Amino acid sequence: MVRQSGNNATPASAEVLQLQNETAPLAVAIGDLAQINDQIHDGVAAQERSLDELGASVKTAAASFKETALQTASVAGSVEQLSSSINEMAASTEQVNGNAKNLNDALGEIGTSLEEMSSSTKSVSDKAQSMSVAATQVTSSTGAMAKSLRGISDDTDGLVSAVNESGAAVEEMARSIQGVAKNCDDLVAAAESTASSINEMAASIEEVGATSENLSAEVDRVGAATEELARSIVGVAQNSERITDAADGAATSATQLDRSIHSVAQLAKQADDTTRRVVQEAEEGGAAVQKSIHGLTRVRDAMGQSAESVREMGKKAGEIGGIINTINLIAERTNLLSLNASIEAARAGDAGRGFAVVAEEIRNLANRAAQATSDIASIIKGLQDVVQDAVTASNEGVRVAQESSQLAEDGMSGLKKILGGVKETTVITAQIVRATEEQTTAGKHVVSAINTTAVQAKQVATATAEQSKTAQSVAQSAVQMRRIAQQVSQAMNDQGGAAREIIKAGQNTRALAEQVRKATAEQATGANQITQALVLMRKGASTTAKGVAEQVQGGEEVAKAIEDLSRLLAETASAIHEQSIGIVQIGRSVEGIRKQSGQVNQAMAEQSRATKEMASASENVSKQIRLIARSNEGNATLAEGIHQGLAEVRAVVERNLQGGRDSRRVADILRQRSDAIASLAARLLEPASPPPVKRRVVSKKKPSR
Amino acid sequence: MSNHDGATTSLILFELAATTYAVPSRLVQQMEMVERITPVPNAPAFVDGVVFARGQVVPALNLRLRFGFERVPYNLKTRLVVLAEHGRTVGLIVDSAREFLTIPTAAIQPPPETVTGLSGKYLAGIAYVDERLLLILDVSEILNFTELATA
Numbered sequence: 001m002v003r004q005s006g007n008n009a010t011p012a013s014a015e016v017l018q019l020q021n022e023t024a025p026l027a028v029a030i031g032d033l034a035q036i037n038d039q040i041h042d043g044v045a046a047q048e049r050s051l052d053e054l055g056a057s058v059k060t061a062a063a064s065f066k067e068t069a070l071q072t073a074s075v076a077g078s079v080e081q082l083s084s085s086i087n088e089m090a091a092s093t094e095q096v097n098g099n100a101k102n103l104n105d106a107l108g109e110i111g112t113s114l115e116e117m118s119s120s121t122k123s124v125s126d127k128a129q130s131m132s133v134a135a136t137q138v139t140s141s142t143g144a145m146a147k148s149l150r151g152i153s154d155d156t157d158g159l160v161s162a163v164n165e166s167g168a169a170v171e172e173m174a175r176s177i178q179g180v181a182k183n184c185d186d187l188v189a190a191a192e193s194t195a196s197s198i199n200e201m202a203a204s205i206e207e208v209g210a211t212s213e214n215l216s217a218e219v220d221r222v223g224a225a226t227e228e229l230a231r232s233i234v235g236v237a238q239n240s241e242r243i244t245d246a247a248d249g250a251a252t253s254a255t256q257l258d259r260s261i262h263s264v265a266q267l268a269k270q271a272d273d274t275t276r277r278v279v280q281e282a283e284e285g286g287a288a289v290q291k292s293i294h295g296l297t298r299v300r301d302a303m304g305q306s307a308e309s310v311r312e313m314g315k316k317a318g319e320i321g322g323i324i325n326t327i328n329l330i331a332e333r334t335n336l337l338s339l340n341a342s343i344e345a346a347r348a349g350d351a352g353r354g355f356a357v358v359a360e361e362i363r364n365l366a367n368r369a370a371q372a373t374s375d376i377a378s379i380i381k382g383l384q385d386v387v388q389d390a391v392t393a394s395n396e397g398v399r400v401a402q403e404s405s406q407l408a409e410d411g412m413s414g415l416k417k418i419l420g421g422v423k424e425t426t427v428i429t430a431q432i433v434r435a436t437e438e439q440t441t442a443g444k445h446v447v448s449a450i451n452t453t454a455v456q457a458k459q460v461a462t463a464t465a466e467q468s469k470t471a472q473s474v475a476q477s478a479v480q481m482r483r484i485a486q487q488v489s490q491a492m493n494d495q496g497g498a499a500r501e502i503i504k505a506g507q508n509t510r511a512l513a514e515q516v517r518k519a520t521a522e523q524a525t526g527a528n529q530i531t532q533a534l535v536l537m538r539k540g541a542s543t544t545a546k547g548v549a550e551q552v553q554g555g556e557e558v559a560k561a562i563e564d565l566s567r568l569l570a571e572t573a574s575a576i577h578e579q580s581i582g583i584v585q586i587g588r589s590v591e592g593i594r595k596q597s598g599q600v601n602q603a604m605a606e607q608s609r610a611t612k613e614m615a616s617a618s619e620n621v622s623k624q625i626r627l628i629a630r631s632n633e634g635n636a637t638l639a640e641g642i643h644q645g646l647a648e649v650r651a652v653v654e655r656n657l658q659g660g661r662d663s664r665r666v667a668d669i670l671r672q673r674s675d676a677i678a679s680l681a682a683r684l685l686e687p688a689s690p691p692p693v694k695r696r697v698v699s700k701k702k703p704s705r
Numbered sequence: 706m707s708n709h710d711g712a713t714t715s716l717i718l719f720e721l722a723a724t725t726y727a728v729p730s731r732l733v734q735q736m737e738m739v740e741r742i743t744p745v746p747n748a749p750a751f752v753d754g755v756v757f758a759r760g761q762v763v764p765a766l767n768l769r770l771r772f773g774f775e776r777v778p779y780n781l782k783t784r785l786v787v788l789a790e791h792g793r794t795v796g797l798i799v800d801s802a803r804e805f806l807t808i809p810t811a812a813i814q815p816p817p818e819t820v821t822g823l824s825g826k827y828l829a830g831i832a833y834v835d836e837r838l839l840l841i842l843d844v845s846e847i848l849n850f851t852e853l854a855t856a
Contacts, residue, residue: 325781332781335803336736339717342805343730346715360805367803 258444265436272429279426282419289415293408300401307394314387317380324377331370338363712810716832718839719786719802722774727832727839730805734789735759739779739798756785756796763787765796766847772827793848808834813841 338359345356716727717736735758742754742765751770755762765785769776782801787794813830829843 329781332738336738336784339736339803339805342715343717343733343735346730346805346807363803363805 258440261436261440265433265440268429268432268436272426272433275422275426275429279419279422282415282422286412286415286419289408289412293405293412296401296405296408300398300405303394303397303401307391307398310387310390310394314384314391317384317387321377321380321384324373324380328370328373328377331366331373334366335363335370338366713807714810714813715805715807716839716841717786717802718804718806719784719797719799721768721772721799725837725839726799727806727841728786728788728844729841732788732790732844734787734794736802737785737787737796738781739765739783739785753798758785758787758796761794763794763796765798767798769798769800788844788848790844790848795848797847806834808832 341359342356342363345352345359348355715730717730717733718725718727720726737756737758740756742756744754745752745764748754748764751767753765753767756765757763763785767776777800779798782803784799784802785796786799786802787796812834813832815830816828817831826846827843828840830841832839832841
């Protein structure tokens with residue numbers, strides 16, 4: 001039995017090693033997965049960091065999302081494959097279960113053979129007792145029998161030791177079976193937790209898929225918005241250049257305006273001064289006109305007075321003329337009288353001669369008087385003409401003075417109007433001066449404002465240039481985003497690879513299950529070998545019988561030493577009795593083994609059930625993944641509707657981060673699981689004797705991933 | 706003067722239309738200023754009316770009109786020269802009459818034929834004294850004419 005179990009143990013431990021070897025790459029794959037998760041996390045963090053650069057990469061992320069959908073579809077396919085392999089594994093487990101039943105049957109056979117062995121041992125004991133009775137009779141052939149008895153003793157010793165060894169082995173086996181059972185429990189628990197972890201992971205993958213699709217859509221929208229932004233930035237840059245040009249032109253014209261305002265202000269000031277002088281002069285002129293009006297009034301009055309005087313003088317002259325006429329009349333009459341006297345004197349002849357002389361003298365005097373009055377008359381006539389002229393002139397003067405006064409008054413009122421106008425002009429000019437001063441300040445403000453505008457426009461131009469640079473860098477970062485999205489898709493590919501590795505591991509598991517089947521076949525072989533060993537044991541028993549026959553032959557020789565022998569036999573009988581007890585114990589232990597095997601069977605059945613549940617669970621997973629794929633596609637179509645802004649993107653990215661963290665947590669859990677599996681494998685390797693059970697454990701581990 | 710050279714002639718000089726005429730003073734009854742001429746019905750145009758002088762009614766003859774000159778209004782110098790010859794009296798209204806002149810009769814020359822033809826028979830002669838040309842009227846003709854006119 002020891003040999004047989006040793007033969008069985010070597011391939012089983014090798015498979016455990018193999019399993020461990022498989023588990024190691026699995027752990028590595030999990031580690032890779034965790035790394036990938038970390039990378040995804042980092043990528044998401046980078047996405048969050050480059051949220052402003054998110055724009056263009058959202059597009060690529062959308063594309064990668066479609067790829068992801070495809071990959072999810074492929075993952076679904078591989079999950080289906082995994083499901084089928086789990087089904088296969090379930091079948092193999094069923095087979096293993098059958099094998100275990102066979103093993104149970106073989107163990108039953110072993111039990112039967114052990115019972116037989118026990119009964120034969122009992123009969124041996126009986127024979128030994130009878131031999132003991134015979135031995136008491138056989139005292140002479142003790143010497144010869146001693147030799148054969150030594151051989152029997154040796155055989156018996158070997159048997160005892162073998163029985164001891166087998167008992168120990170059976171105990172170890174029982175222990176290991178218990179350990180296997182415990183490991184199976186652990187395995188079941190681990191498988192359940194792994195299944196739940198897979199569910200969580202699937203859920204988180206779903207979430208990540210959904211959020212990634214959202215992200216893709218957001219990236220699309222942000223990409224479009226970024227393109228618009230870039231276009232608008234270019235437009236703004238052009239506009240700002242135009243604004244800069246316009247502001248420069250405006251600054252130039254504003255400077256010119258300022259200069260012209262200055263000159264206008266100077267002119268207005270000059271106009272103000274001039275108007276003030278004009279006002280002063282106009283007031284002075286008004287005063288002068290007033291004075292001249294007064295003077296003219298006086299002149300008019302004086303004219304009137306002088307005209308009156310002249311008229312008076314003319315009247316007097318007229319009176320004088322009257323007197324002159326009287327004198328003239330007298331002179332004419334005197335002349336007439338003297339003529340008449342001369343006529344009379346001439347008639348008187350010589351007597352009238354003296355009279356004629358007197359008459360002539362009188363006539364001469366009268367002529368002189370007439371001449372004088374004629375002169376006076378002509379003088380007075382001239383005087384009267386002069387007076388008339390003077391009166392006319394003075395009347396004219398009065399009229400002119402009145403007209404002048406009127407004109408002066410008109411001029412005065414005109415001057416007053418002019419003064420009012422000039423005063424208004426002064427006020428207006430002062431207002432203009434003030435306005436131009438304000439204009440000057442305003443112009444300066446305008447100049448400074450326009451200069452500031454020009455500076456600001458230049459700054460805007462610079463800023464827009466920087467913006468366009470930034471837009472270029474945004475485009476670059478969009479390219480980076482695309483690259484990151486590609487990395488994400490790469491990671492998804494890696495995930496697909498990991499999934500494939502998982503599938504491979506599942507296949508390996510199936511192979512291992514086959515190996516387990518093989519091992520159980522070998523176990524069957526081992527059981528046969530146990531049977532053979534039992535045959536050998538029977539042969540040993542016959543050899544013992546032969547020895548006993550030799551004992552019978554050497555009985556006479558033993559006669560002498562019968563007393564000692566009898567004592568020895570008694571001891572031997574007691575030892576055999578103990579052996580029988582040990583065999584009974586073995587039988588009990590074999591029964592325990594069988595019980596354990598039955599429990600293992602039950603466990604296997606439970607395992608099979610669990611495997612079926614797992615298969616259904618994996619089908620569910622596959623369904624869910626299909627749903628995910630469908631929802632992925634739906635999300636991909638929805639992607640264009642997600643243009644809701646960078647804030648949502650941030651939320652989505654944060655959710656992504658959360659999902660990444662969940663993924664990382666799940667990966668950690670998986671890593672813990674794989675570590676637990678690795679430690680389990682290591683623990684399984686440590687006992688080394690009950691590997692077949694371990695194989696089952698190992699085979700169960702993989703489908704759980 | 707006329708005493709020294711034998712025959713002298715005393716003349717009354719008068720003015721009419723800026724021409725100096727003369728009549729012998731022995732034919733002049735008197736001289737008057739023109740006052741209160743009473744118009745006479747159906748009298749010729751050159752007769753302004755009649756005046757009452759020294760107790761007798763004398764017709765007043767406007768010599769300007771009689772000689773074909775225009776009428777001028779009377780004034781202080783206007784004179785009525787009353788001529789009397791052979792019991793017939795006529796007053797001549799002249800522009801003025803202020804001088805009494807005695808000249809040698811020899812200085813009086815008969816009027817030339819051409820002048821006589823022109824001015825009719827009213828001129829008795831022409832005298833040239835002290836660079837003055839005197840037209841001496843024929844008083845008889847004037848009286849005849851006046852009588853004819855007034856008759």
